[in-house]
Amino acid sequence: MSNDRFGGALMKRILGITTIRSDYDLISTLYRLLNKDKDIDFRLLVSGAHLSTTYGTSVDLIEKDGLKILLKIETLIDSNSCQSRLKTASILLQNSIDVVAQFSPNLIIYAGDREDVIIGGLLGTYLEIPTMHFFGGDHCKDGQADNPIRHATSKLSTIHIVSIKQHEERLLRMGELKKRIYTIGSIALDKFNDHTPITKNEIRKTFEIKENFNYFALVIFHPLERKYCHFDFKNILDSLLNNNINAFVSYPNTDAGNKNIINVIEEYKKYHNFIFFKNLERNLFLSIYKNSLFLIGNSSSGIMEAASIPIPVINVGLRQINRLANENVIFCGTEIGSINKAIEKVLSEKFRKKVSKIKNLYGNGKSSKRAYKIIKKLIKGDYLKRLLYKKEDALEEIK
DSSP states (O other): OOGGGGTOTTSEEEEEEEOSHHHHHHHHHHHHHHHHOTTEEEEEEEEGGGGOGGGTOTHHHHHHTTOOEEEEEOOOOOOSSHHHHHHHHHHHHHHHHHHHHHHOOSEEEEESSSHHHHHHHHHHHHHTOOEEEESTTOOOOSOOTHHHHHHHHHHHOSEEEESSHHHHHHHHHTTOOGGGEEEOOOGGGHHHHTOOOOOHHHHHHHTTOOSOOSSEEEEEOOOOSSTTHHHHHHHHHHHHHHTTOEEEEEOOOSSTTHHHHHHHHHHHTTOTTEEEESOOOHHHHHHHHHHOSOEEESOHHHHHTGGGTTOOEEEESSTTTTSOOOTTEEEEOSSHHHHHHHHHHHHSHHHHHHHTTOOOTTOOSOHHHHHHHHHHHHTSTTHHHHHHSOOOOHHHHHO
């Protein structure tokens, strides 16, 4: 398979790896910029939850954005166990090696801390292809596998695009060279700037809501790879019921324990207070987000993105602990009493007034163009190739 098949020798080839709605949303604004560039042959390798009906077949959103897909690989072990994530990653690695080698991109891009990003790092390292990791240097003290996966991927990656100085400093302490790191703000925020929400009335019409749904919360809760996290999810829903608060509720991600949460969703579908969804078109999802009274759950979106609207956030439990958070975020325990107190606080006039004035610590929503310009500069000549071989020694750099 020759490079001419992929746009000709003069075009720069860039490959993005995406396996789930969340990582695609983080970086999709940049993907669309690269896709429009006539000098770049941009493709996506799509796998995992994107291709699963259980999680809403979000590959449809990618195709609607008009992005070219190099390959779709069905990799997801749709299970409830810790083993399933590792098996899924192994399927992605085994089935992508030859295709990536034949496409021979000048750069591989991936984002975040899920198991698929380390596959991107391995592909780049062994196939001698420069790589770019977004959102490295972040850290959370929740004990999840995501932290070591994120850091291991950083050590495998050629270039780092990070959100804030704290993340840059963490990478430097890990022995990464300054010249490999670009701190530009979070590109995940750009989608809020580029979006005009539809009205609450239009949202109600879309879901054919007949009852009063003028005020609502948004619930995004993911498992913590332990047996009992679905009880925490139940407590969130019960607290919302007790406070007579309607809510749009997202299905969980593919982490171990997700089936227990889905079982709770099935149980609570009888309540008119909740509208559960697997996957929504971007405009509709962002409109719900922007019109919500508050976000509740344990999503990183609450920590880093909600301040760009801004709306209050209640982070329930250990997930996201120790991440730098904006002042709109309240951390609370998983007990109903603790959640009730947090709800009372975020609904108070004093807190909402405070939230309305904050600026997001993670950026101004103009980072995708910065990342695009960095990529355009880096793919010229052989600069990336010279950075590919990581010869630096952390001990020497510290000295």
